[in-house]
Amino acid sequence: MKLAPSILSADFANLQRDVQVVEQAGADLLHVDIMDGHFVPNLTFGPGMVAALRPITSLPLDVHLMVADPQAWITPFATAGADTLLIHVEATAHIFHAVQLIKAAGVKAGVVVNPGTPLSQLEELLPILDQVLIMTVNPGFGGQPFLPAMAEKVARLVTVRKQLGLHFEIEVDGGVNDHTIATVAKAGADIAVAGSYVFNGAPAHQLETLRAFAK
Ligand SMILES: O=C(CO)[C@H](O)[C@H](O)COP(=O)(O)O
Numbered sequence: 245m246k247l248a249p250s251i252l253s254a255d256f257a258n259l260q261r262d263v264q265v266v267e268q269a270g271a272d273l274l275h276v277d278i279m280d281g282h283f284v285p286n287l288t289f290g291p292g293m294v295a296a297l298r299p300i301t302s303l304p305l306d307v308h309l310m311v312a313d314p315q316a317w318i319t320p321f322a323t324a325g326a327d328t329l330l331i332h333v334e335a336t337a338h339i340f341h342a343v344q345l346i347k348a349a350g351v352k353a354g355v356v357v358n359p360g361t362p363l364s365q366l367e368e369l370l371p372i373l374d375q376v377l378i379m380t381v382n383p384g385f386g387g388q389p390f391l392p393a394m395a396e397k398v399a400r401l402v403t404v405r406k407q408l409g410l411h412f413e414i415e416v417d418g419g420v421n422d423h424t425i426a427t428v429a430k431a432g433a434d435i436a437v438a439g440s441y442v443f444n445g446a447p448a449h450q451l452e453t454l455r456a457f458a459k
Pocket residue numbers: 250252253275277308381382383384385386387388417418419420437438439440441
């Protein structure tokens with residue numbers, strides 16, 4: 245399973261140090277949570293953050309756009325150096341078009357579903373996606389408890405992917421820690437995001453523990 249530390253819980257005053265620590269500890273991706281104060285009740289970073297991270301790490305930048313009107317932000321974040329752009333199915337009436345815009349921008353395309361959003365909303369999109377992100381908390385804040393019912397949602401998507409012969413990666417985000425990672429690994433998730441668990445301890449040790457429990 246790939247591990248994607250979320251910089252949401254890093255020390256912003258020492259961000260370069262924290263990014264380099266998780267990179268050296270073998271993180272697979274760097275997850276960047278973009279919140280606009282509208283789609284979710286919290287405010288974080290803009291494209292300038294992605295542009296600042298790009299030269300200091302060779303990790304792929306997994307950019308989670310929790311924004312209203314995601315279409316408006318595709319070009320700025322792709323230009324800034326995002327490797328994957330993940331947009332919420334709930335955020336636009338034109339999700340298919342938004343995915344087409346991401347692919348036209350030359351980056352990987354992912355769609356995110358909130359805990360209350362059924363997988364059926366992804367049906368027409370699955371063949372054109374590189375990634376599907378299943379939220380395992382309600383989006384907006386780090387440090388929330390994992391929603392156990394979401395493991396079954398992951399397992400259902402694994403089955404659908406197999407039935408359709410598709411190869412998109414399945415990612416989970418929220419509340420992943422040493423107690424919950426085995427559940428999502430067993431359900432078949434390919435990528436786990438972890439913010440507070442990684443950065444509220446010694447990141448290298450925390451990543452090693454996550455890797456051990458994911459086996
Ligand atoms: O998208 C997010 C919140 O909306 C974050 O990526 C997520 O919550 C990670 O933080 P933690 O591991 O602390 O739950």
